[in-house]
Amino acid sequence: MTFFAGEEALDKALRRFMRARPRHAAPVSAAIPLISNQEAWLNIALIKQYHENMPVEESRNMVFGLLRDLGLEKIAEKRNPALGEEERFYVMLLRAAMVERAAIVIDRPFKMLPQLKNFSAVMTALKTIDGLYASCDIYDYDWMKDKYGALCR
Amino acid sequence: MIFFAVKVFRRVMTPATYNSATRTVLINQIYFTSVQILPAFLLVSAVVGSLFIGVVFQALKNLGLVSLLGNVLMGLIVTELSPFFTVLLITLRSGAAINAEIAAMQVNREIKALEVFRIDIIDYLLAPRVVNGIISVVLLSFLFSIVLMTSGILFSRVIFGISTDVYVNILLNSTNFSDIVVALLKCAAFGFFITLIPIYSGLQATHELTSIPIVVSRGMVRVFAAILVIEVLSLLIRLL
Numbered sequence: 001m002t003f004f005a006g007e008e009a010l011d012k013a014l015r016r017f018m019r020a021r022p023r024h025a026a027p028v029s030a031a032i033p034l035i036s037n038q039e040a041w042l043n044i045a046l047i048k049q050y051h052e053n054m055p056v057e058e059s060r061n062m063v064f065g066l067l068r069d070l071g072l073e074k075i076a077e078k079r080n081p082a083l084g085e086e087e088r089f090y091v092m093l094l095r096a097a098m099v100e101r102a103a104i105v106i107d108r109p110f111k112m113l114p115q116l117k118n119f120s121a122v123m124t125a126l127k128t129i130d131g132l133y134a135s136c137d138i139y140d141y142d143w144m145k146d147k148y149g150a151l152c153r
Numbered sequence: 154m155i156f157f158a159v160k161v162f163r164r165v166m167t168p169a170t171y172n173s174a175t176r177t178v179l180i181n182q183i184y185f186t187s188v189q190i191l192p193a194f195l196l197v198s199a200v201v202g203s204l205f206i207g208v209v210f211q212a213l214k215n216l217g218l219v220s221l222l223g224n225v226l227m228g229l230i231v232t233e234l235s236p237f238f239t240v241l242l243i244t245l246r247s248g249a250a251i252n253a254e255i256a257a258m259q260v261n262r263e264i265k266a267l268e269v270f271r272i273d274i275i276d277y278l279l280a281p282r283v284v285n286g287i288i289s290v291v292l293l294s295f296l297f298s299i300v301l302m303t304s305g306i307l308f309s310r311v312i313f314g315i316s317t318d319v320y321v322n323i324l325l326n327s328t329n330f331s332d333i334v335v336a337l338l339k340c341a342a343f344g345f346f347i348t349l350i351p352i353y354s355g356l357q358a359t360h361e362l363t364s365i366p367i368v369v370s371r372g373m374v375r376v377f378a379a380i381l382v383i384e385v386l387s388l389l390i391r392l393l
Contacts, residue, residue, distance in 0.1 A: 018269075025269075035266065035267070036258075036263065037258075050277065053172040053173050
């Protein structure tokens with residue numbers, strides 16, 4: 001986890017992160033939304049279908065398996081506007097994890113999950129899918145440290 | 154715009170463009186444009202086509218130009234009316250939808266999201282839609298011609314007292330290979346531009362919702378201008 005004094009510093013660090021990993025950067029951010037006219041599973045599968053030419057059926061089975069692991073299989077066929085905040089966040093997280101040797105960066109998670117009380121739920125999800133990505137960074141403001149509790153100490 | 158069209162055309166012709174994701178979009182687009190529209194398209198083709206055939210046949214009879222029946226059917230209906238009518242229907246239904254869809258994606262920053270994940274916009278959004286446009290206009294135009302020719306059997310029997318065999322013979326004798334080629338090229342050009350222009354216009358949207366109606370109306374005006382230009386060019390080619 002990396003904390004920043006303000007928005008400008010955070011945005012600058014994010015841009016640096018993206019530039020440094022042009023092929024593997026995988027952001028999870030409110031500024032990078034899901035595609036509205038595609039189902040949740042297709043938003044995730046799209047990365048493998050496009051970059052690795054993974055057949056539709058294979059990518060569909062893989063994504064449904066991952067959603068099942070996170071207890072979210074029921075949202076697979078929903079589209080972005082029908083998703084709750086947490087559901088949308090996990091779909092974005094899985095989409096990022098689909099990037100080859102993904103360097104995930106979660107940009108201000110509480111901006112996407114304002115109601116979230118316990119950040120350890122996100123950490124549990126990250127552990128569940130830890131075979132899918134190479135690294136995971138979380139960027140947030142200094143004053144949000146308390147929200148992460150023991151995780152940032 | 155011309156440079157953009159050339160770039161898209163090159164990408165459409167490149168086999169590497171067609172990966173699993175783009176093939177899926179292409180299949181979905183063909184379903185939305187060519188399959189979902191079929192019942193309404195067949196109905197409208199039958200009604201408008203029969204009306205048109207009836208009026209034209211009656212006019213030919215009144216003017217004593219029955220000998221030109223074949224030329225009118227093949228020259229006017231297959232090469233002119235079918236592509237024009239088809240492209241108008243597809244533009245009204247799918248062209249406007251594509252324009253609004255891309256503009257909404259731009260407003261919602263979904264285009265940016267695709268770029269962040271290194272998904273090429275031309276490969277993923279444009280190529281499948283443009284190929285779908287070409288396939289749909291060619292196939293639906295062919296279908297429209299078939300419907301008109303079929304209703305022609307009925308009207309030729311009622312108005313001229315011509316049997317089906319004679320009617321088919323007239324059609325075959327009037328078939329001109331070069332006309333068919335020009336009609337096919339025209340359909341392909343229609344299909345290319347009635348999808349390319351709405352996407353191009355949609356991409357001009359800003360991040361404000363109010364920009365959607367502006368780029369949609371601008372895109373549709375450009376599409377109709379392009380249809381007229383292609384129609385005039387095809388007429389000039391046939392005259393040369």
